[in-house]
Amino acid sequence: KQEVTQIPAALSVPEGENLVLNCSFTDxxxxxxxxxxxxxxxxxxxxxxxxxxQREQTSGRLNASLDKSSGRSTLYIAASxxxxxxxxxxAVPQNNAGNMLTFGGGTRLMVKP
Amino acid sequence: xxxxxxxxxxxxxxxxxxxxxxxAQDMNHNSMYWYRQDPGMGLRLIYYSAxxxxxxxxxxxxxxxxxxxxxxxxxxxxxxxxxxxxxVYFCASNWGPGQNTEAFFGQGTRLxxx
Numbered sequence: 001k002q003e004v005t006q007i008p009a010a011l012s013v014p015e016g017e018n019l020v021l022n023c024s025f026t027d028x029x030x031x032x033x034x035x036x037x038x039x040x041x042x043x044x045x046x047x048x049x050x051x052x053x054q055r056e057q058t059s060g061r062l063n064a065s066l067d068k069s070s071g072r073s074t075l076y077i078a079a080s081x082x083x084x085x086x087x088x089x090x091a092v093p094q095n096n097a098g099n100m101l102t103f104g105g106g107t108r109l110m111v112k113p
Numbered sequence: 114x115x116x117x118x119x120x121x122x123x124x125x126x127x128x129x130x131x132x133x134x135x136x137a138q139d140m141n142h143n144s145m146y147w148y149r150q151d152p153g154m155g156l157r158l159i160y161y162s163a164x165x166x167x168x169x170x171x172x173x174x175x176x177x178x179x180x181x182x183x184x185x186x187x188x189x190x191x192x193x194x195x196x197x198x199x200x201v202y203f204c205a206s207n208w209g210p211g212q213n214t215e216a217f218f219g220q221g222t223r224l225x226x227x
Contacts, residue, residue: 031211036218043203043220051213089156091216099163099210100146100171103156 002027002094006104013080014112021075021107023090028068034101035064035075036089044089048075080111115139119204119219126194126226134189134222136204142217143209145187146171147179149200150221156203162187163209194226 003026013019023033032051036044048064050057050073057064063076073090087108091101120135138145147159158171162181176198178190187206191198201223207216 031214034216041223044205044218046215046217049213049215091156093210093214093216099144099207099214100158100161101156101205101216105155 002030002092002102004090004092004102004104006088006090006107008107009105010108010110012110012112015080015082017080017111019077019080019109021077021088021090021109023073023075023104025071025073025092025102027092028071030068030092031099032093033064033066033073034091035062035073036091038087038089038106040086047088077109080109082111082113084111085109117204117206117217117219119202119222121222122220123223124225126191126224128195128226130194131190131192132194132224133191134202134204134224135186136188136219137186138204138206138217139185140206140217141184142206143184144207145181146205146216147177147187147189148203148205149173150203151200159189159202191224194224196226198224199226200224 007022034049035047048057050064050066061078066073087106089106091103093099117138146161148156160179162168165184204219208214
């Protein structure tokens with residue numbers, strides 16, 4: 001059974017810092033890995049989808065990397081802003097017809113002005 | 114673009130009452146999912162529908178039923194609500210297996226069972 005872990009569970013940084021969120025998974029046979037953002041009381045917003053054949057994917061100040069062999073992904077946020085404060089979740093699909101996602105526990109990020 | 118739409122957004126039920134959570138997607142996705150999110154437990158899959166006409170149990174299906182009404186709509190029914198079903202429920206959809214299949218989520222239904 002796929003297990004997904006995110007470290008750290010919570011992170012507080014001053015505005016302007018570059019930061020890295022970590023995601024690890026136990027089964028490397030994945031189609032892709034997806035990073036989401038969740039604001040308090042809101043739904044999940046897709047940030048980046050990184051395909052199994054890719055090593056990196058970028059969107060604005062966000063960069064996600066994927067190392068399937070080691071079962072790891074990182075989300076790099078450049079020049080963090082208070083508006084980046086949210087919970088960040090990574091998820092991988094199960095390799096079957098259902099393709100349902102298995103989620104990590106999330107990293108709760110606070111960027112202080 | 115509407116994406117994935119869930120109704121209602123909030124609901125309070127008494128123990129034993131029934132209700133149906135509605136979900137619709139306008140992206141022509143094949144697969145649809147229902148998750149619940151609880152503090153300390155993360156997101157857990159309740160039921161899914163890999164394609165129109167099929168449904169399967171996920172990790173926590175007890176106390177729930179689902180209907181894939183058509184390709185767009187996937188409903189979740191609580192037949193006799195229990196306090197343990199107090200949670201935030203999310204519907205999601207994607208194309209199905211494949212590298213490019215990005216999942217999209219609705220805004221959630223916050224359910225309280227008293």
